[in-house]
Amino acid sequence: MSMRIKALIIRIIRQFIHDKRSMALLIAAPLLVLSLMYLVFNGDAYQPKLGTIQVPESITQSLSAADAEVTVFESQEEAEAALKDQRIDAIIRLDGASPHIRLEGSDPAKNRAVMMLIQKAVQARAPAVDQAAAGLPAPVFEYLHGSEDMSSFDHFGPVLIGLFAFFFVFLIAGVSFLKERTSGTLERLLATPLRRWEIVAGYMVGFGIFTSLQGVLIAGYTIGVLGSMMAGSFWYVLLIMLLLSLTALSFGTFLSAFANTEFQMIQFIPLVIVPQVFFSGLFDLDGMSPWLSWLSYITPLKYGADALRNVMIRGEGWSAIASDVFVLLALTLLFMAANVLALRKHRKI
Amino acid sequence: MSKENEICIQARGVIRKFDDKTVLHDISLTVGKGEIFGLLGPSGSGKTTFVKIIAGIDEATGGRIEVLGTQMPKLAMMVRIGYMAQSDALYAELTAKENLLFFGSLFGLRGEPLKRRMGRVMELVNLTDHMKRSVSSYSGGMKRRLSLAIALLHEPEVLILDEPTVGIDPVLRKSIWDELQHLSNKGTTILVTTHVMDEADKCHRLGMVRDGHLIASGSPDELKAQTGSSTIEEAFLYYGGIRA
Numbered sequence A: 001m002s003m004r005i006k007a008l009i010i011r012i013i014r015q016f017i018h019d020k021r022s023m024a025l026l027i028a029a030p031l032l033v034l035s036l037m038y039l040v041f042n043g044d045a046y047q048p049k050l051g052t053i054q055v056p057e058s059i060t061q062s063l064s065a066a067d068a069e070v071t072v073f074e075s076q077e078e079a080e081a082a083l084k085d086q087r088i089d090a091i092i093r094l095d096g097a098s099p100h101i102r103l104e105g106s107d108p109a110k111n112r113a114v115m116m117l118i119q120k121a122v123q124a125r126a127p128a129v130d131q132a133a134a135g136l137p138a139p140v141f142e143y144l145h146g147s148e149d150m151s152s153f154d155h156f157g158p159v160l161i162g163l164f165a166f167f168f169v170f171l172i173a174g175v176s177f178l179k180e181r182t183s184g185t186l187e188r189l190l191a192t193p194l195r196r197w198e199i200v201a202g203y204m205v206g207f208g209i210f211t212s213l214q215g216v217l218i219a220g221y222t223i224g225v226l227g228s229m230m231a232g233s234f235w236y237v238l239l240i241m242l243l244l245s246l247t248a249l250s251f252g253t254f255l256s257a258f259a260n261t262e263f264q265m266i267q268f269i270p271l272v273i274v275p276q277v278f279f280s281g282l283f284d285l286d287g288m289s290p291w292l293s294w295l296s297y298i299t300p301l302k303y304g305a306d307a308l309r310n311v312m313i314r315g316e317g318w319s320a321i322a323s324d325v326f327v328l329l330a331l332t333l334l335f336m337a338a339n340v341l342a343l344r345k346h347r348k349i
Numbered sequence B: 001m002s003k004e005n006e007i008c009i010q011a012r013g014v015i016r017k018f019d020d021k022t023v024l025h026d027i028s029l030t031v032g033k034g035e036i037f038g039l040l041g042p043s044g045s046g047k048t049t050f051v052k053i054i055a056g057i058d059e060a061t062g063g064r065i066e067v068l069g070t071q072m073p074k075l076a077m078m079v080r081i082g083y084m085a086q087s088d089a090l091y092a093e094l095t096a097k098e099n100l101l102f103f104g105s106l107f108g109l110r111g112e113p114l115k116r117r118m119g120r121v122m123e124l125v126n127l128t129d130h131m132k133r134s135v136s137s138y139s140g141g142m143k144r145r146l147s148l149a150i151a152l153l154h155e156p157e158v159l160i161l162d163e164p165t166v167g168i169d170p171v172l173r174k175s176i177w178d179e180l181q182h183l184s185n186k187g188t189t190i191l192v193t194t195h196v197m198d199e200a201d202k203c204h205r206l207g208m209v210r211d212g213h214l215i216a217s218g219s220p221d222e223l224k225a226q227t228g229s230s231t232i233e234e235a236f237l238y239y240g241g242i243r244a
Helices: A001-020 A020-041 A057-065 A078-083 A108-124 A126-132 A152-182 A183-189 A196-225 A232-260 A260-281 A292-298 A300-312 A318-345 B049-056 B076-080 B095-106 B112-123 B140-154 B169-186 B218-229 B232-244
Strands: A049-053 A069-073 A090-095 A100-104 B006-020 B021-032 B036-038 B064-067 B081-084 B158-161 B189-194 B205-212 B211-217
Touching: A001 A020, A001 A108, A001 A196, A001 B095, A020 A152, A020 A196, A049 A057, A049 A078, A057 A069, A069 A078, A078 A090, A078 A100, A100 A108, A152 A232, A152 A260, A152 A300, A152 B189, A196 A232, A196 A318, A232 A260, A232 A300, A232 A318, A232 B076, A260 A292, A260 A300, A260 B064, A300 A318, B006 B049, B021 B049, B021 B064, B021 B205, B021 B211, B036 B049, B036 B169, B036 B211, B049 B064, B049 B081, B049 B158, B049 B189, B076 B158, B081 B140, B095 B112, B095 B140, B112 B140, B140 B158, B140 B169, B169 B189, B205 B218, B205 B232, B211 B218, B211 B232
Parallel strands: A049 A069, A049 A090, B036 B189, B036 B205, B081 B158, B158 B189
Antiparallel strands: A090 A100, B006 B021, B006 B064, B205 B211
8 A cells, every 4th residue: 555545544543533523423423323213113012092981891801901001981071082182092982882993093103003902902802713613714924034023123223224324424524525625635635746546545444444443333232232133144234334334435525525614515414315314225115106216226325224134134145235235336436436536626637 | 046047947828717717817937946936916816826836736727837847737746846835734633743744654754754854844943842732722823834844844846835924923934034045045946925025025036926917027126126116015016007
C-alpha cells in the first residue's frame, strides 16, 4: 500500500480517537436503538381486553382461558363508555345464540388479536368430536424456517441491523468527507501528490476499520445479547454487514459531493435512506403495485437485508447470498469510481 | 534582486473561465528563480484563482503555465511546490504534531528527517511550545502560522502563499518576512498574494491585479517611479484609474 494512503488511514484513525462523539454515534447509537426495538417488538403477545354483557359464565371462563382480560359489565351503556375510553378493545354480547362482537377498531393489530382470540375460544368450546364427526382430523403444523416461538424481533432483526449499519455509516462518512471540502483541507490535499483514487481508497480503508468494528458489535449484540434468531453462520453475517457498510461508506462520500453544508447532507436522509427502509423488507411488498416494486432493485439496503434474512432466519449458505454479495460489491466499486470522478471537479489530474 | 536569470514560473496568456464568467483575462508574467513576487489586488480580483492554477490545483481554460520548465498541472510537480491556502486547511480535531505528521508523510517524509523538519518549521513560526495541543484550541493567528509551517515542511523549491500574514501580529509578521527573505536568498522562489500595501514593498517584484487583469508589474521602486507616487497604494490607484 502506498505511503500516502497509509498516511490518510492513520489520520482518519487519529481523528476518530479524538472525536469521541462520532465514535459514540457509530458504536453506541445503533446498540441503543436496537435494544429499544428489541423491547418494543419482543414483548409477549398482546392480551386483548374484552368486556362482556350478560354472557354465560362458561363463555367468560373460556375467554379468560384463551388469555383475554375479561371485564363483566352490567349494562350496555357502561360497556360502551369503556370501549370509547379505550379501556377495553371489544364488547361481547349474545344476540340470541350467536355471539355479537363490537370492536373499538382503531388499531388493526388489536382487532386481529381480538378476533383470533375469540376464534380460539370458540374452537376450544366446540368439542373435538364435532370435527372428527365431520371427517376432518385436527391439522398438524410444522415449520420450514423459524418456529412457533419466533417473535417480530426475530423477523425484523436482520433488516434492522443492516439498516443501522447502513444509516450511521452513511451519515458519518458523508459528513466527514463533506467537512474535508468545506474546511478547505480537500484543496490542501489536492496540492499534494495524493491521487484522487488514493483519497477515496484511504477513506474506504480508514472508515472501513471502524465500520467493521461496528458491524461485529451490532451483529454480536443482536445475536448474542438480544438473542435474535440465528440459523446460519455468523461469518456470513459479518461479511454481509461489512459489504453493506462499505456500500454506505462509498455512497455517503459520493453523495457528499452534492451537498454544500452538513444540513444539506441531512436533507439526503428522507431522500435516500427512508425509501430504502420501505423497500428493505421491513414491510411486505407483495401487495405493492409492480411498477413501483422494481424500485427495490436499486436500493442497496434490500440486497443486504435479503442476504441477512437468508442467513439468520433461513440458515442458508453461500449459494443463497452470493448474488446479493456481488451486487453489494459492485455497488461499492461503482460509487467509489463515481467519487473519483466527482473529485475531478476539484482537480483534473 | 534575483542573482540568476533562470525562470521559475512562466505564465503566458492565462485565461480562466467559470461557466460564462471570465475570472482571469490573458495574464502573462514571469517569476525568476529565488525571487519574491507579490500579487497585489483587492479580494475578488482573481489572485487566488491564479495561484491555484500555478499550484496545479486548478487548470487554466486557455494559455500556458510552466513551473521549473514543466507544464502545469502535473502531479509529480506537487512535491516541488509548497502551497498555503487562504483558509487554514487544518484538521481541527488533531494536534499540531499530528497535522504535521500527516502532511509530511503525504510528501514522502518519514522518520528522523520528518521529525527534524517538524521541529525546524515549528520553531520558525514560533509554535514549538504548542506542538502537542489540539488545533481547535489555537487562535486564528496560530492556525495561520501552522498552515505556513506545513507549507514549508517539505522544503519546496517554489512556495506559493495565499495571504499568509492575515491575523498575524506585526512582530511575528516581521519574523516571517525575514524568513521568506532568507529562503529566497537560498534559492526558493516565493509567490505571495496580499492586499496589504506595506507588505508589497518587501517583495522583489510586484504584479497588480484588478478584475482579473494584470494592470501593472515591476519592482516596487519602478512602479512608484513610473507613476510618480510615493507609496504602492498610490501607484495602484494610478494604474487602476487608467483602466477605469
